[in-house]
Amino acid sequence: MDLALLRTFVTVHRAGSFTRAAALLGLSQPAVTSQIRTLERQLGRPLFLRQARGVTPTTIGDELAHKAAPHLDALVEITEIGLDEESAVRTLHLAGPPEFTAERALPALTALTRDNGQSIALRASFGTAEESVEGLAAGHHDLAITTARPRGPLLTATPLCDEEHVLVAGPRWAARIGSGTLHRDAAPSLEKFPMVEVHESLPLVSRYWASVFDSRPVVSGTVVVPDLRAVLACVITGAGLAVLPRYLCAPALERGEVVTLLDPPVPPLRTYFLVVRTGTLALPHIARAHEWLLRAAVDWS
Secondary structure, eight states, X not given: OOHHHHHHHHHHHHHTSHHXXXXXXXXXXXXXXXXHHHHHHHHTSOXXXXXXXXXXXXXXXXXXXXXXXXXXXXXXXXXXXXXXOTTOOEEEEEEEOHHHIIIIIHHHHGGGGGOTTSOEEEEEEEOOHHHHHHHHHTTSOSEEEESSOOOSTTEEEEEEEEEEEEEEEOHHHHHHXXXXXXXXXXXXXXXXXXXEESSTTOHHHHHHIIIIISSOOOOOEEEEOSOHHHHHHHHHTXXXXXXXXXXXXXXXXXXXXXXXXXXXXXXOEEEEEEEEETTGGGSHHHHHHHHHHHHHHTTTO
């Protein structure tokens, strides 16, 4: 069987679209379509169901991708590093949310860049869970850290750690709110104060309200900035209330720059997952980084 046909097939399977696969492969869409039809004729089975928006693999298509993708990835690895370059530096492409990746994942992996003889070069990309998973599936990344467990056999997700969320404010706002007297029915009174968030939809505040108050917040963001570190900076300067990961604001809490407004008996948690393409843990540099992060995460929860 022609390996070029398999490579095109796996790319279409990961991209979910002939158009996106063609762009990734540097081919025209008709060429991709022709290669898939040739492979389907050789196998005597349809591999994809054509839909209005992209394609969906058949059962046979999923099975073939599950078996073929890891071997194709290994062949690509061999061609990239060369057969005689056992000590060559491998490049690890990591994707994840900007704050968690910058504050936790990258510092944990930097030791691998100094390991003589088996060094790893790091390349990091920031994005949403959806963007990271799509990039991983398309082969742009080797590892992805996400807050959602992806579906399907081509991606393997391992729980990495849990992140506790806390409701915080600067000392001035905390004094006005009376943080020591807050209870589970405090949502309406809290909604009178300004909120700082990462998106207009208030994802962290909404999740906290649902978990702690069993309600939806009736409030809009006063300051919206797409980085939790910037949210923390705004809260410190008195912009309002925010829901933040405890690890991110722990130093500011210790210094008294922000104050926890409520300590619920069961704090809201968000789980991070470490995701790889199935089979790629056979590649030494990906396996080492994967293991390194799992070991580091023991101290993160």
